[in-house]
Amino acid sequence: KNEVEQSPQNLTAQEGEFITINCSYSVGISALHWLQQHPGGGIVSLFMLSSGKKKHGRLIATINIQEKHSSLHITASHPRDSAVYICAVMSGGSEKLVFGKGTKLTVNP
Amino acid sequence: DVKVTQSSRYLVKRTGEKVFLECVQDMDHENMFWYRQDPGLGLRLIYFSYDVKMKEKGDIPEGYSVSREKKERFSLILESASTNQTSMYLCASSPPRGGGAVHEQYFGPGTRLTVT
Numbered sequence: 001k002n003e004v005e006q007s008p009q010n011l012t013a014q015e016g017e018f019i020t021i022n023c024s025y026s027v028g029i030s031a032l033h034w035l036q037q038h039p040g041g042g043i044v045s046l047f048m049l050s051s052g053k054k055k056h057g058r059l060i061a062t063i064n065i066q067e068k069h070s071s072l073h074i075t076a077s078h079p080r081d082s083a084v085y086i087c088a089v090m091s092g093g094s095e096k097l098v099f100g101k102g103t104k105l106t107v108n109p
Numbered sequence: 110d111v112k113v114t115q116s117s118r119y120l121v122k123r124t125g126e127k128v129f130l131e132c133v134q135d136m137d138h139e140n141m142f143w144y145r146q147d148p149g150l151g152l153r154l155i156y157f158s159y160d161v162k163m164k165e166k167g168d169i170p171e172g173y174s175v176s177r178e179k180k181e182r183f184s185l186i187l188e189s190a191s192t193n194q195t196s197m198y199l200c201a202s203s204p205p206r207g208g209g210a211v212h213e214q215y216f217g218p219g220t221r222l223t224v225t
Binding site for chain 1: 140157159167201206211212214215216217
């Protein structure tokens with residue numbers, strides 16, 4: 001069983017819809033990262049969080065440490081949000097990330 | 110802005126060739142990482158370096174080696190390329206954890222390697 005599970009694997013939405021991507025993990029963590037990867041492109045960090053909630057523009061990330069669960073929300077989705085979204089956790093005193101397999105989001109106009 | 114660069118975006122090599130993938134970062138980060146990314150498997154760590162000449166095996170080090178002679182440069186070496194090493198290779202760097210602080214990793218653009 002993977003230490004980091006994401007759902008759904010694939011998600012198709014219409015422009016303007018509210019999007020939620022979920023991430024569950026099985027280990028104790030020091031931080032959780034949400035990453036974005038556009039087709040053919042590199043990976044950029046969207047959020048790094050260890051508690052509560054963070055917001056950047058139309059993106060919101062939340063984490064519940066007790067339930068070992070995080071969500072990434074996109075409000076008023078746009079075709080340019082189409083990308084793969086990856087959840088990754090850093091456990092204990094490690095420098096390394098453990099990655100989920102990603103959620104491929106397609107937003108249609 | 111942190112910049113992580115990789116020597117090639119696309120590379121085609123023959124089975125049995127020795128392949129070098131280079132990664133350079135300009136932010137004086139101690140930590141550098143090499144990952145491969147495959148459909149359905151996500152990102153997997155090949156090797157990690159936490160200082161010059163210091164390295165640690167990741168989850169899938171077989172068939173790979175690394176070199177870190179200078180702080181800014183981390184090289185991934187495929188000693189004898191095989192077709193199952195066809196993949197996207199991504200390099201990343203980060204500052205070390207210190208005082209309880211955790212830092213994000215900064216990724217390069219990736220090298221898509223095809224071994225024929």
